[in-house]
Amino acid sequence: MSTTVEQEKDLIARVLAGEVDLFHQLVRPYEKLVFVTIFAMLRNESEAEDAAQEVMINAFRHLRNFRGDAKFSTWLVTIAMNEARQRLRKAKQAIHESLDEDKHDKEGDFTPAVLTDWREIPSEALEKKEMREKLREAVAQLPPIYREVLVLRDLEELNQEETANALGISVTLVKVRLHRARMMLQKRLVPYLKTAAPARKGFFGRLFQ
Amino acid sequence: MKLECKHVWEHISEYLDRQLDPQLLQDIENHLENCEVCSAILDSTRNILVLTADDRTYELPVGYSERLHKRLAKALRE
Ligand SMILES: [Zn+2]
Numbered sequence: 001m002s003t004t005v006e007q008e009k010d011l012i013a014r015v016l017a018g019e020v021d022l023f024h025q026l027v028r029p030y031e032k033l034v035f036v037t038i039f040a041m042l043r044n045e046s047e048a049e050d051a052a053q054e055v056m057i058n059a060f061r062h063l064r065n066f067r068g069d070a071k072f073s074t075w076l077v078t079i080a081m082n083e084a085r086q087r088l089r090k091a092k093q094a095i096h097e098s099l100d101e102d103k104h105d106k107e108g109d110f111t112p113a114v115l116t117d118w119r120e121i122p123s124e125a126l127e128k129k130e131m132r133e134k135l136r137e138a139v140a141q142l143p144p145i146y147r148e149v150l151v152l153r154d155l156e157e158l159n160q161e162e163t164a165n166a167l168g169i170s171v172t173l174v175k176v177r178l179h180r181a182r183m184m185l186q187k188r189l190v191p192y193l194k195t196a197a198p199a200r201k202g203f204f205g206r207l208f209q
Numbered sequence: 210m211k212l213e214c215k216h217v218w219e220h221i222s223e224y225l226d227r228q229l230d231p232q233l234l235q236d237i238e239n240h241l242e243n244c245e246v247c248s249a250i251l252d253s254t255r256n257i258l259v260l261t262a263d264d265r266t267y268e269l270p271v272g273y274s275e276r277l278h279k280r281l282a283k284a285l286r287e
Contacts, residue, residue, distance in 0.1 A: 020285045024278055031274055036267040045270055053277055057284040112218055112250045132266050139261060154258050155267075179222035185261070186254045193257070
């Protein structure tokens with residue numbers, strides 16, 4: 001089901017030229033990406049699904065605005081994040097909360113959890129439903145300004161510049177917020193993961209290297 | 210240069226993204242070799258990020274794709 005960049009360009013051109021049914025094929029590889037981006041932000045499955053559908057429809061209607069210098073997937077993720085942000089904002093206004101979240105940039109404890117007997121997490125840990133639930137919960141509990149950076153960088157694997165562009169913030173702020181988001185996740189999950197992880201070394205050693 | 214643990218923690222994210230300049234990277238690696246606390250923090254952070262990004266962590270609702278393309282099909286005709 002993978003589409004090469006060239007095939008993708010061709011599909012886009014043909015959709016724009018009137019073969020609209022090819023849009024299904026164009027977005028199929030990115031269905032999950034769009035849903036996960038929104039769901040990780042909103043936490044509500046049915047609202048995320050509705051939002052994801054709207055993102056795809058909007059992408060179709062604005063396909064002409066897609067510029068080939070960005071990746072199509074990045075363009076979709078950006079639209080998805082904007083949709084999620086709008087819905088979060090609306091929900092917030094509904095409960096009369098302050099929209100000023102920048103105060104988080106100056107406050108808070110962003111030091112990691114110190115541990116003395118860390119062991120590697122075995123892959124079986126993830127087979128457990130509760131573990132996945134715990135991870136999603138920890139992401140969902142991050143303040144939105146940190147969550148959105150973590151979602152784009154660590155879930156959707158956008159690079160720093162793409163993330164900065166998608167969120168309309170500087171690369172420096174992306175770095176600061178990502179660091180804090182990661183430290184908050186670490187702090188929240190370590191106590192749980194420690195108890196879930198029996199001794200076994202080396203499984204994740206290769207990754208990130 | 211001798212680094213304090215706290216100073217190392219400030220750079221964990223950049224370390225994982227391999228964005229440190231060579232001198233600081235060297236200092237941090239020297240520190241990590243001798244400090245189990247910082248190594249454990251680094252490993253745990255890295256592992257948590259791997260798990261978070263794992264495909265199984267976030268799953269699609271059953272029937273999501275069918276519903277999406279059904280709604281899309283309608284929109285494409287408008
Ligand atoms: Zn240390």
